[in-house]
Amino acid sequence: MTANRIALFVTCMVDQIMPEIGVATTRLLRRAGFTVEFPMAQTCCGQPFFNSGFRAQALPLAQRTIEILEPYEAIVIPGGSCTGMIRVEYPHLLQDNPRWYYAARRLAAKTFELSEFLCKLESDDWRQSTANCQETVTYHDSCHMNRILGLHDEPRRLLQAVGYTIAEMEEADRCCGFGGVFSIRLPEVSNAMTAEKLRQGRATSATTLITADPGCLMQMRGMRRNDDTIQIKHLAVALEEAITGKPWSME
Amino acid sequence: MRTRTTILTRLQSNNRALAQPTTWQSRQGFNDLAEQFVTALTAVHGEPHLAPNLEGATAQLGAILAELGAQRVVANNEAPIADLNLPTRWPHLQWHIVGETAGDLREFCTYADVGLSSGIAAIAETGSVVIHSGSAQSRVATLFPPVHIVLLPTSRLTTDLFTFTATHKNTHLANGTLPAAMTFISGPSKTADIEQTMAIGVHGPKRFIVILYRE
Amino acid sequence: MTTTTAQFRERATIALEDVRLQQALDGATGRFATARQAALAAIPWADELRDHFKAIRAATLANLAEHLQTFERQATAVGTHVHWAQDGAEACAIVTEIAQRHGVTLATKSKSMATEEIHLNAALAKAGVRPVETDLGEWIIQLAEEPPSHIIAPAIHKTKEQVAELFERESGRPQSAADIPALTAEARRMLREQFLAAGMGISGGNLAVAETGSVVLVTNEGNGRMVTTAPRVHVAIIGIEKIAPTWDDAAVWLSLLARSATGQPMSIYTTVITGPKRTAALDGLPDPDGPEEVHVVLLDNGRSPLVGSKYEEVLQCIRCGACLNVCPVYREAGGHAYGSPYSGPIGAVISPLLFGLDKYPALPHASSLCGACQDVCPARIDLPRMLLELRADLVTQGIAHGSEAVLEGSVSLAMRSERVWALLMGMGRVGQRPLLKNGKLALPERFNPGGERPLPALAKKSFHDLWRDGEV
Numbered sequence: 029m030t031a032n033r034i035a036l037f038v039t040c041m042v043d044q045i046m047p048e049i050g051v052a053t054t055r056l057l058r059r060a061g062f063t064v065e066f067p068m069a070q071t072c073c074g075q076p077f078f079n080s081g082f083r084a085q086a087l088p089l090a091q092r093t094i095e096i097l098e099p100y101e102a103i104v105i106p107g108g109s110c111t112g113m114i115r116v117e118y119p120h121l122l123q124d125n126p127r128w129y130y131a132a133r134r135l136a137a138k139t140f141e142l143s144e145f146l147c148k149l150e151s152d153d154w155r156q157s158t159a160n161c162q163e164t165v166t167y168h169d170s171c172h173m174n175r176i177l178g179l180h181d182e183p184r185r186l187l188q189a190v191g192y193t194i195a196e197m198e199e200a201d202r203c204c205g206f207g208g209v210f211s212i213r214l215p216e217v218s219n220a221m222t223a224e225k226l227r228q229g230r231a232t233s234a235t236t237l238i239t240a241d242p243g244c245l246m247q248m249r250g251m252r253r254n255d256d257t258i259q260i261k262h263l264a265v266a267l268e269e270a271i272t273g274k275p276w277s278m279e
Numbered sequence: 280m281r282t283r284t285t286i287l288t289r290l291q292s293n294n295r296a297l298a299q300p301t302t303w304q305s306r307q308g309f310n311d312l313a314e315q316f317v318t319a320l321t322a323v324h325g326e327p328h329l330a331p332n333l334e335g336a337t338a339q340l341g342a343i344l345a346e347l348g349a350q351r352v353v354a355n356n357e358a359p360i361a362d363l364n365l366p367t368r369w370p371h372l373q374w375h376i377v378g379e380t381a382g383d384l385r386e387f388c389t390y391a392d393v394g395l396s397s398g399i400a401a402i403a404e405t406g407s408v409v410i411h412s413g414s415a416q417s418r419v420a421t422l423f424p425p426v427h428i429v430l431l432p433t434s435r436l437t438t439d440l441f442t443f444t445a446t447h448k449n450t451h452l453a454n455g456t457l458p459a460a461m462t463f464i465s466g467p468s469k470t471a472d473i474e475q476t477m478a479i480g481v482h483g484p485k486r487f488i489v490i491l492y493r494e
Numbered sequence: 495m496t497t498t499t500a501q502f503r504e505r506a507t508i509a510l511e512d513v514r515l516q517q518a519l520d521g522a523t524g525r526f527a528t529a530r531q532a533a534l535a536a537i538p539w540a541d542e543l544r545d546h547f548k549a550i551r552a553a554t555l556a557n558l559a560e561h562l563q564t565f566e567r568q569a570t571a572v573g574t575h576v577h578w579a580q581d582g583a584e585a586c587a588i589v590t591e592i593a594q595r596h597g598v599t600l601a602t603k604s605k606s607m608a609t610e611e612i613h614l615n616a617a618l619a620k621a622g623v624r625p626v627e628t629d630l631g632e633w634i635i636q637l638a639e640e641p642p643s644h645i646i647a648p649a650i651h652k653t654k655e656q657v658a659e660l661f662e663r664e665s666g667r668p669q670s671a672a673d674i675p676a677l678t679a680e681a682r683r684m685l686r687e688q689f690l691a692a693g694m695g696i697s698g699g700n701l702a703v704a705e706t707g708s709v710v711l712v713t714n715e716g717n718g719r720m721v722t723t724a725p726r727v728h729v730a731i732i733g734i735e736k737i738a739p740t741w742d743d744a745a746v747w748l749s750l751l752a753r754s755a756t757g758q759p760m761s762i763y764t765t766v767i768t769g770p771k772r773t774a775a776l777d778g779l780p781d782p783d784g785p786e787e788v789h790v791v792l793l794d795n796g797r798s799p800l801v802g803s804k805y806e807e808v809l810q811c812i813r814c815g816a817c818l819n820v821c822p823v824y825r826e827a828g829g830h831a832y833g834s835p836y837s838g839p840i841g842a843v844i845s846p847l848l849f850g851l852d853k854y855p856a857l858p859h860a861s862s863l864c865g866a867c868q869d870v871c872p873a874r875i876d877l878p879r880m881l882l883e884l885r886a887d888l889v890t891q892g893i894a895h896g897s898e899a900v901l902e903g904s905v906s907l908a909m910r911s912e913r914v915w916a917l918l919m920g921m922g923r924v925g926q927r928p929l930l931k932n933g934k935l936a937l938p939e940r941f942n943p944g945g946e947r948p949l950p951a952l953a954k955k956s957f958h959d960l961w962r963d964g965e966v
Contacts, residue, residue, distance in 0.1 A: 042957060044956050050966070051960065066957075066961045066966070068958060069912050071912050072909045074906075077905075079885070081858075081882070081884075081885030082889055083886050089909055089910065171865055172863075172865070176865065201866075202822055202866075203822040203864035203866070207862025207863055207864065214499070214502065214859070215503075215944050215945030217506050217823055218944075218945075218947075220510050222947070246950050247947075250944060250948060254932065278965070282794075287563070289798045289801070290558045292802070294557060295802075297552060299554070299739060300550055302742040303745070307537075323758070377782055402760075404759065407760050413772075414779035414781060417782045419724070422720065440760075441745050443745070444744075448741065448742075452706065457572075457768045458768065459768060459769050463760060463763070465758075465759075465764075467762070468715055468716040469714050469762060470631075470714060470715045472631035472647065472649055473630070473649070473652075473678065475518075475647075478674055479675075480679070481681065481715035482682060482686070483715065483763065484716075
C-alpha cells in the first residue's frame with residue numbers, strides 16, 4: 029500500500045468522546061511513513077440514522093462525507109462499523125442515483141479499517157520496537173468488522189506482531205451489546221449482553237480486552253466496574269503502547 | 280375457491296423465470312456402508328447388529344427376543360420376515376403377522392412387546408432405516424411397541440439421502456408408488472424437552488434394534 | 495398480542511432477573527449452537543450445500559404458484575383433501591369444520607408453529623374440541639398455559655420442578671422432579687391414552703413435496719408419527735412457502751434441517767405422509783392402519799404479499815431455530831419478550847411482516863445487528879438487512895414516534911455542518927460539568943438512557959480541536 033494523500037476519518041465517537049484513539053491512529057500511520065491529513069469538515073458517516081431507519085436523515089451525511097473524502101487516495105478509519113457503513117451501506121443507500129452510486133463505489137474501494145490498512149503495508153518497519161511487550165490480552169471481534177468486512181485475523185496479527193500474547197475468549201465474536209441506538213433503546217438487554225462479554229473477558233488470563241471499534245469500546249467501558257482488573261483499550265492505543273513500551277499518553 | 284384464486288393470482292403476478300438448480304450430487308464416500316451405518320446408528324443410541332447371513336440374523340433375532348423376554352410380537356409380513364415362518368420357529372411366543380393373523384391389530388400392538396419389520400432402504404450416513412406402509416406393513420406395529428426390531432439385508436444400504444433419492448426416484452419415490460406413509464427412523468424415540476436432558480422413549484419405541492445381514 | 499419497546503423491555507427484564515431462566519437459556523442455546531456447528535463441520539461441503547439450498551428456495555418462491563398447484567394436484571390424486579386459507583380465521587374454520595363433521599371431541603397435536611401462529615387451540619376449544627399437544631415441550635407449556643419460548647424447544651424456560659408440578663396436577667399422582675426419565679415415562683403414559691382416544695390428529699408440516707403431494711414431518715419423540723397414524727382423521731396445516739418441488743430438493747432440505755436445528759444428522763423420525771390409508775395398496779389389498787381421511791390446509795396468513803417484495807427472502811426460512819441459538823439478544827431476553835410465537839431474529843422479522851408492523855414496532859429494533867443469525871441460517875437469509883428495511887418502514891409509515899423523528903432530524907441537520915456540530919458539542923462540554931464522575935456522566939439510573947450503564951462524557955477537547963491546536 030502506497031498512498032500519498034491519506035485521510036483520517038476518525039468517526040464522531042472518537043472525535044467527541046475518545047480523541048486519543050484518533051491520536052494513536054495518527055501516530056501509527058506516521059510511523060508507517062504517511063503524511064496524515066485530517067479533513068476538518070468531517071462529522072458523522074450517518075450510520076446512527078441509517079440503522080434507526082431514518083434514511084432521509086442519513087443520506088445528506090453520506091453525501092457530504094463522500095464529498096469530503098473524495099480527494100484523498102486512501103481513507104483510514106479506526107473503527108470497523110463506520111468503515112462497513114461507507115464500504116457496504118453507502119452504495120446501497122445511494123443506489124438510485126448513478127452519479128452518487130459510483131462516487132460511493134469509488135470511495136468504498138479506497139476506504140480501510142485501520143488494522144486492515146496496516147496489514148496491507150509492504151514494510152513492517154512501522155512496528156519495529158526495542159520495547160519488550162509481555163502482556164497477555166484478549167481481542168473482541170466487533171460484529172461489523174468481523175462479519176461485514178471479514179476482518180478477523182488482521183487485528184490479531186498486529187497484536188501478536190508487536191509482542192502481545194492473545195488469550196481468546198469463549199466467544200470472541202459474540203456481540204458486546206452496543207448496536208448503536210440499540211444500547212439506549214433496550215438498555216437492560218444491551219447491558220446484560222455487555223456483562224456477559226466482560227465476564228468472558230475476565231475469565232481469560234488477559235489483563236486487557238482489546239477492540240478495534242470505538243462503539244464497542246465505549247459500551248464495554250460503560251459497564252466496566254471501577255475495581256475491574258481488566259482494562260479495555262482500543263487497538264490503536266494498544267499497538268502504540270507496545271511499540272513505545274510506555275503507557276499511553278497524549279503528550 | 281375464492282381464497283385459492285386470490286393466493287394463486289397474487290403469486291402468479293410475481294412469478295419470475297428462475298430455474299431450479301441442478302440436482303445436488305452426493306459427495307459422501309464411505310469405504311464400507313455397513314460399518315458406517317453401525318457407527319451412525321450407535322451414535323444415536325440405536326442398536327445395530329451385523330450378521331454374516333440371514334440365518335445368522337435370524338439366530339440373532341431369536342437371542343434378542345429371548346433376552347428381552349418378549350411374549351407378544353407383531354411382525355410386518357414382508358421379505359425377509361415373511362419367509363422365516365416365525366410362529367412355527369418360536370411357537371411359545373404370541374404372534375400377530377400383519378395381514379395374516381386374525382384379530383384386532385391395533386389392540387395387539389397396544390400391548391405388544393416387540394414390533395418387527397424390514398425396510399425398503401437404510402441410509403449409512405445417518406444410520407436411518409426407511410420403512411413403508413402397505414397392506415402387509417402396519418404403521419402402528421413399528422410405533423406402539425416399546426421395542427422395534429428391523430431385519431434388513433446390507434444390499435439395501437445406500438450412502439446418504441442424495442443417493443437414496445437418486446436410486447429410488449423411479450421406484451419408491453415415484454408418483455403412485457409412494458405409500459400412505461414412509462418413515463425414516465434414525466434411532467429410538469427421544470426428547471430433551473425437560474431441561475435439555477436427554478430421555479429415551481417418549482412416544483415411539485424406546486429401543487431401536489437393527490439386524491443387518493449380508494446376502 | 496403487541497410488542498412495543500416498553501413491553502419488550504418489561505418482559506425482557508422479567509427474564510433477565512430470573513436466574514434459573516438465564517441458566518436454562520444459556521445452557522440450551524449454547525448446546526444447540528455447538529451441536530449445529532459440529533454437525534455442519536462434519537460435512538466439508540456444508541457451505542456449498544447451503545448455497546445450493548438457498549438457490550432452491552429462491553427458485554421455488556419465484557414459481558410458487560406452479561409448485562402449489564402441482565402439490566394440490568398430486569395430493570388430491572392420492573386422496574388428500576387440500577384446502578386454502580387466506581388467514582388464521584379461515585384456517586381455524588376449516589379445521590374446526592372437519593372436526594365437527596366427524597364428531598371429534600379430542601384432537602392430538604404434534605408441534606406446529608403454524609397452528610401457534612393462527613391460535614388454533616383456542617378456536618378448537620371454542621368449537622368443543624379439546625386439543626392436546628403431544629410434543630413434550632409443547633404439552634408442558636400447554637399445561638402451564640404459556641406460549642412457546644423457542645421455535646424448536648418451546649419449554650426451554652421451564653425447570654424440572656415446574657414440570658413435575660404440572661404433571662402432578664394433571665395426573666393426580668406425585669412426581670419426582672429429580673428424575674427426568676421418570677417424568678418422561680409419565681408423559682408417555684398419559685399421552686398414549688390421548689393418542690388412542692383422539693378422533694383427529696393435527697400436525698404442521700416441515701415441508702411439502704410437490705411432485706408426490708406429500709407432507710413431511712420431522713420429530714424426535716415420535717408424536718408426529720402418532721398423530722398421523724392413530725386417529726381416523728389427520729389434518730396438516732402448512733405455510734404456503736414450505737414447498738419442495740421435488741424429492742431432490744427435499745433431500746437437500748432434510749440434510750440441513752436437523753443439522754441446523756439440533757445438530758443431529760437426521761431427526762429420529764422423518765415421516766412422509768402421502769394421502770390417507772390405501773383401500774388398495776400396490777398389491778391391491780388395503781392398508782391395515784392409518785387415517786381414513788387426510789387434509790392439508792395451505793396457509794397464507796400474510797405470506798403471499800411478501801413474494802416479489804423486498805422481504806421475499808424471509809420466506810426461505812425453514813424454522814430450524816438456529817438463529818435464535820446464536821442471537822445474543824434472544825439469549826438474554828428469552829422468547830417471551832418478543833410477544834409472538836416466533837421469537838429471536840427470525841421472529842423479529844416475520845412477526846411484524848405476518849401480523850403487522852404497527853403491532854410489533856419494537857421487534858425490528860430488538861437486535862444489535864450483529865449478524866450472527868445470518869452466519870448460521872441454512873438459507874443464509876440476510877436477517878440484518880430485513881431488520882434495517884423494517885426500521886426504515888417504521889419511519890416511512892409513520893409508526894416511529896414523532897419525537898424520535900424530531901431528534902434524529904435535528905441531530906442530522908446539526909451534523910451537516912461541522913461548525914454547528916462543534917458549537918453544540920462545546921455547549922455539551924460546559925453542560926456536562928456538574929455530572930462528571932470518573933470520566934462518565936453520573937445521571938441517576940432512572941433518567942439515564944443507558945440504565946445501569948453510565949453514559950460516557952465528552953472529552954475535554956475534541957479531535958478536531960486537538961488537530962487544529964497542533965496537538966496531534
